[in-house]
Amino acid sequence: MKLRIIGLIAGAVLILAASCQSEQEMEFARYYSAGSLVYQQHCQNCHGDKGQGLQILIPPLTDSVFLKNNKTKLACFVKNGLEGKITINGRVFDDQMQGDDLSPLEIAKVLTYIANSYGNKLGTITLQQVQNDLKTCE
Amino acid sequence: MNKLWTGFIALIIFNGCKSNNGGGTALPILGNKATVTKKVNGKAVTDTEYATIPAFKFVNQYGDTITQKSLDGKIYVADFFFTTCPSICPKMHANMLNVYKEFKADANFRIISHTIDPKYDTVPVLKRYADKLGITGNTWWLLHGEKGDTYKISKSYLQSVSEKNPKGEYIHDGFFILIDKQKRIRGSYEGTDPAEVTKLIADIKTLKAEPDQINFK
Structure with missing residues (x-):
């Protein structure tokens, strides 16, 4: 009997905790899981299944400092591509990445995925943020 | 004495199995085959010839001319790619790097990668690509040639490559083709699949x- 009550209480606490997951956390979870699919379809062939890149031809996506410093430019990188020298994890890359004409929502999802995988932890990159960032593309 | 006999019989069986089994552990020979009848010492001999x-x-990538003679006495793997390929090529060559690392010490092994975009992938571009991929020496050659020649030879490897489609993309197969010292096709592997x-x-x-x-001499 005692065990039953404890079980019931534990269950109730669990349900409460789950429903307590904030709207933000749920948004993050949605973005992240959808973003992993966008990644597989549009990024993985070059950047690899673990974001490892390829030698010094294709940069890895594991440089958290670079991602953080360029957070507001990431959407433009995805949409319009990137060329010129960049330093990732201390190595110089200067090949061209082609842009991919994804929707702002897809960009937000894939960036949320990348920015919170492979050792990165930048939180949700929202649709609002992507829309703002895209206005500033060079 | 008995022991000797047993050993002898075992040897015969072992050898017998080995020659029978030659096909069991050997790789198949792919491609078209033709039955040809030749005259050897005045006698008609029928033989199977493989493509x-x-x-x-x-x-x-070094600017050296490479012909079929450069591959005489060598086992090699061939594929088709281009350096600006945004789709399957990086994955193919990430996987090919494993083949390269495994056999780079073997002087009788080569990898050849034909570019299907010779206009952009000039010799210096191929050299730069090789450097960035981290390949050195003569194990892995990136080959430049007339587009027609490359497209023609792709058919010999049972591969299909074609001109850019209206979207500006080259469509090509991503297979790695294994060729033996007799220049016969012995295997075909999906280059984007690590398991293959x-x-x-x-x-x-x-x-x-x-x-x-x-x-083979």
């Missing part, structure tokens, strides 16, 4: 151990 890779002439490439590495080892390959 082989024909003569060719390309230039590698692991099988390719195992198959190269099997092929290298075939008597036909060991004794």
Whole structure:
């Protein structure tokens, strides 16, 4: 009997905790899981299944400092591509990445995925943020 | 004495199995085959001839001319790619790097990658690509040639490559083709699939151990 009550209480606490997951956390979870699919379809062939890149031809996506410093430019990188020298994890890359004409929502999802995988932890990159960032593309 | 006999019989059985089994551990020979009747010492002899890779002439990333003679006495793997390929090529060459690392010490092994975009992928561009991929020496050649020549030889490897489609993309197969010292096709592997490439590495080892390959002069 005692065990039953404890079980019931534990269950109730669990349900409460789950429903307590904030709207933000749920948004993050949605973005992240959808973003992993966008990644597989549009990024993985070059950047690899673990974001490892390829030698010094294709940069890895594991440089958290670079991602953080360029957070507001990431959407433009995805949409319009990137060329010129960049330093990732201390190595110089200067090949061209082609842009991919994804929707702002897809960009937000894939960036949320990348920015919170492979050792990165930048939180949700929202649709609002992507829309703002895209206005500033060079 | 008995023991000796047992050993002798075991030896015969073992050898018998080995020659019968030659086909069991050996790789298949792919491509078209034709039955040909030749006259040998005035006698008609019927034999099966397998398709082989024909003569060719390309230039590698060092600017050296590479012909079928450059691959005489060598087992090699061929594929088709281009350096600006946004789709399957990086994955193919990430996997091919494993093949390269496994056999780069073997002087009788080569990898050849034909560019299907010779206009952009000039010799210096191929050299730069090789450097960035981290490949050195003569194990892995990136080959430049006339587009027509490359497209023509792709058919000998049972591969399909074609001109850019209206979206500006080249469509090409991503297979790695294994060729033996007799220039016959011995295997075809999906280059984007790590498991297939692991099988390719195992198959190269099997092929290298075939008597036909060991004794090839």
